[in-house]
Amino acid sequence: MTLAAATNENLAQFSNSLIYASMAVFTLAFFAHIAEWVFGSRSKVGRTAAALTGAGTAAAASAAPAVKVRQEGGGTAVLDKPKIVTRSAAGTRDVPDGPGAAGGTVKGDLYGRIAVSLTVLAFLIEASGVVTRAVAVQRAPWGNMYEFSTTFSTVAVGAYIGFLLARKNVRWIGLPLVTTVLLDLGVAVTWLYTKSDQLVPALHSYWLWIHVSTAIFCGAVFYLGAVGTLLYLFRDSYENKLARGGNPGPFARSVLERLPAAASLDKFSYRINAAVFPLWTFTIIAGAIWAGDAWGRYWGWDAKEVWSFITWVAYAAYLHARATAGWKGRKAAYIGLAAFACFLFNYYGVNIFVNSLHSYAGV
Template structure:
């Protein structure tokens, strides 16, 4: 995009309307996801396994609802081999797990291994609404940039809109890649609504031209990578939180504790993937994005030299970007060399994300420096 002095008020107004429209559709998607989580207690995995056994002349014994019980059935396969189906029930409507002779495992849960017909329909509607919201959201970002003929992330309002867009896009890309992460839809939509809510109320600024220091091609490079990293770090953060909750639930279940928010009666935790799944997902996302965050800092230093004559001056934004880099480096190092897994690693990951969050909101709003482009 080329710089221009004029601002197109009609495009700027259209941008605002598209962002607000996207928020409305995101809200509808949130309610649809909540319906999926509420009515998703009976899994389609159990239905499929029973139908498969029945079609081959086998029946699966009913699990005792008052005590944990496992039933294993071996059925003949079409190619002459055998398949082992295992059904586990835990005190009432327990989690249903189906394993095959190859050791594969599927867990019941929102968008994981399937759910009830009503909940599955709600989940599909939620995803469709999220796609529509993303289209409106993207239109709002594009028209914002067109209204001033520049890249649309010159202040915190614009950056927040782009950051929320990146979170949603990353989630939908995972779904398109056939990953079983529909359970991520609810926390993603909640975070997007929170981010856009803060952007449109606290951080909003009228469409205007950039300050001279931002007139650089590095705006597209440096800020774009920072936006992508923020969206990925948030996804890892959600996975870490869910790991901590699921891990506590699994421990209480193993100990026979059935009361409290993490007891075996908490059906939502039963329907989520295993704790180890969240732990691995968080680590993989952080490990994948860390090199890009490193590049973001390096690109920022190159831009600083072009704008201010020095690569590094320990400006508050530079300092906290480096602190965030060190925090994530410590987390990855602990996982790779010290063998840290589970809660200790999760706490490090949460601390690293807290540094990133403060670097974005805290430094931009409450600390004065050369990167004070919040516009508020």
């Protein structure tokens, strides 16, 4: 039996259709998230400003009510209250979290729930496409960059949904997440698409399931941490401007005030990166063991191996910086973003621009 005969082309085409269908639903989710931000209330700066100025704790407390209630069409809608940060992970300030992307309004919250529902539906469709691809080729569905990309975005959305199910205040991730997923899938189906086929002999190993799956999971969760870090930098600048008595512009008043406090975003990113870092360490070790089985050496300074190690060093530096006085907050955030940039280059740059033993995973 030939290698081509081992692939079910009908299932492979069905998998492609599911990926395209998920992109269509993600697009609807994107517009729903846009509506959530646009039609949510134009949040005022009073809550954060009160916590940062002489208005005092009482003003901050009154600006962040226990429960936000809004009458709409004769009915009563109860929305979650913003949580109060009691200790800043960056060691800077205590500021109440914003109410989220919806801005605390019933209309914004409705669009937000629609966006989340569409995101869940798109996730289920995309996950079905990934599973169908696996059945079609009778192997793990991450033997090339196209398969890696579709699985990567699926896991990233799944992690986001997991945080939502755990009742974490992460709806603010929705818009950047869906935007990134659409870009990822667009690149995958346009430039990275690879026909369903069997693997080269070196990849016929159970380590494919272990090593690559953990790499995908780590990258997807690192991505969520990078989003939190990037938004932390914007929110921190916003809070600093308020603390100096400045007057933020319309963008800050309508968008940044709705985000969690800078300390909350900082803590969110740190906890995610710290939790996933040991698994990334295992990913590198598993890859070395697999290399020993496949190529007869555990480490050969191949480009993919080197950049995996560079990524590990960068995240180790980030975690070390967070534990070292004077390297918290923005400085550590820059290191965290640089670490994620290393991961992205390891995935895209090495596979596309560098010849290595991992070239079989290229486009």
